[in-house]
Structures are given as structure tokens and as C-alpha cells.
């Protein structure tokens with residue numbers, strides 16, 4: 634199976650793509666923005682498997698006290714193991730971003746990356762970020778706009794498959810009772826201002842991939858398998874019907890791409906929006 638890559642045809646989110654944005658540039662942005670000083674307490678909300686902590690740890694930012702919380706105990710356990718394996722000392726707990734188990738103003742800075750897109754009540758979460766951060770402390774939130782994915786294909790059937798994918802994934806989300814705000818990225822600074830975090834900057838981090846030459850048989854099989862998995866996981870007949878129509882459109886795309894051979898081009902792009910703020914008086 635090919636390594637997972639940015640692919641709006643198989644996932645409506647940036648699933649499995651952390652390494653695409655937790656790179657040197659992004660880590661430098663986080664460190665420069667948080668401006669950690671010895672003794673600072675820094676909170677990572679939705680810390681997942683400890684990706685941020687490992688990357689920040691590699692920068693040898695000394696004598697800071699890192700805390701990570703995540704809703705899922707399994708992720709917390711992996712993060713604990715991974716950071717310990719990197720000789721880093723981070724305190725982890727399970728907690729909901731919307732009800733953080735910390736006193737007011739106890740952190741010097743707070744950040745979250747790719748978490749609010751999964752949270753039902755984003756406003757409560759941002760209110761909590763403001764509450765637990767000390768006055769003057771930095772807050773960073775980084776989220777995508779999953780409603781604004783870009784796909785160019787030199788094959789006409791590529792555009793049609795992209796539209797079919799968007800219809801199918803929207804139906805999957807609707808059948809689940811509606812997705813949380815998957816387009817939250819550009820709205821973060823406005824939310825900050827509403828809850829007492831003075832917005833300081835918005836920065837964009839593109840996540841892109843381009844393919845030249847028709848994808849291999851294996852790649853098409855990987856795409857098909859991911860879609861079939863999403864179809865099988867959906868209990869709604871109407872969604873499954875859409876999914877099968879989408880698979881037909883994908884097959885057409887594969888044939889057209891194959892005929893184009895080396896002249897085939899597919900470009901995908903999406904944006905991560907990083908809002909930087911400072912807890913107001």
C-alpha cells in the first residue's frame with residue numbers, strides 16, 4: 634500500500650498527514666510564537682500521540698514545563714510512551730478541550746493543532762483556552778478549512794471524481810449527525826477576539842502534492858480500498874449508493890489517467906490557518 638498522502642479523493646480531512654506540517658518551518662513558527670522562557674508552563678490541547686512535544690523537544694527548548702491533554706486515553710498512552718522514548722518529560726492527561734481541568738491563568742501559553750475541526754462546540758474550547766492562559770500569554774490555534782480543498786487534474790474525469798468525492802464525504806458526515814466545523818481555520822482569529830484573546834497574526838501553511846504521470850495500479854487500488862472502507866462504515870443506504878456512484882467515477886478517472894500516461898498531471902492543495910493571539914487583560 635502506498636504511503637498515505639494528501640488526497641481529497643480518499644479523505645475529507647488531513648488524516649495521517651501530520652508529518653506534512655510538523656516540519657522544520659512549522660516547528661520554528663510554533664517555538665518563535667510561543668517564545669518559551671525557562672519555567673514556562675505550556676499547554677497542548679488535543680496533543681494526540683505527542684507529535685508537537687517530540688518536535689519541540691528536538692529544539693532543546695530548555696526548562697519549560699509541557700502539558701498535553703487529549704480526549705482519547707489511547708492517544709495519551711502513546712504520547713507518554715513516545716515522548717519518554719525521546720527522553721522528554723511531558724505531563725499528559727485525558728481531558729475535553731471544552732472543559733479543561735485547570736485553574737484560571739495557570740499556563741504561560743496554550744496551543745492546539747488540528748483539533749478544533751473535530752470539536753462540536755468550538756466556542757467553548759476557545760473560551761477555555763482564554764481562561765487557562767495567563768494575561769499576556771500567547772495562544773495559537775492551527776486548523777484547516779476542509780471545505781476548500783483544491784484538486785486540478787489534466788483528465789476531465791478527475792474533476793468529476795473530485796466532485797463525487799465531495800458529495801460522498803458530505804453525505805457520510807451528514808449521516809453521522811453533521812460534522813463539527815470542518816471550515817474553522819479562517820474563523821479562528823475572530824473567535825479569539827470574541828473570547829478575550831487579542832488576535833496578533835494569521836499565518837497560512839499550505840499542504841500540497843503534485844503527481845506527474847498516471848498513478849500506478851497500486852495507487853488506484855489504495856484509493857478504491859479507502860473509499861470502500863468508508864462505504865462499508867456507513868449504515869445509510871443512500872450514502873452507500875452515493876459511494877458506489879463515486880467508485881464508478883473513480884474507475885473512469887483511472888482509465889482516463891492511464892490513457893494520458895506521462896502527460897497526466899494531478900495537483901492537490903489545502904491550507905492550514907494558524908491564528909496567533911495574546912490573552913487580553
Ligand SMILES: C[S@@+](CC[C@H](N)C(=O)[O-])C[C@H]1O[C@@H](n2cnc3c(N)ncnc32)[C@H](O)[C@@H]1O
Nearest residue numbers: 679680681684703704705729730746747748751
Ligand atoms: C488530528 S489529531 C492532532 C494531534 C496533534 N495536535 C498533532 O498536531 O499531531 C486531533 C486530536 O484531537 C483530539 N481531540 C478531538 N476532540 C477533542 C476534544 N474535544 N478535546 C481534546 N482532544 C480532542 C483527538 O483525540 C486527536 O488526538
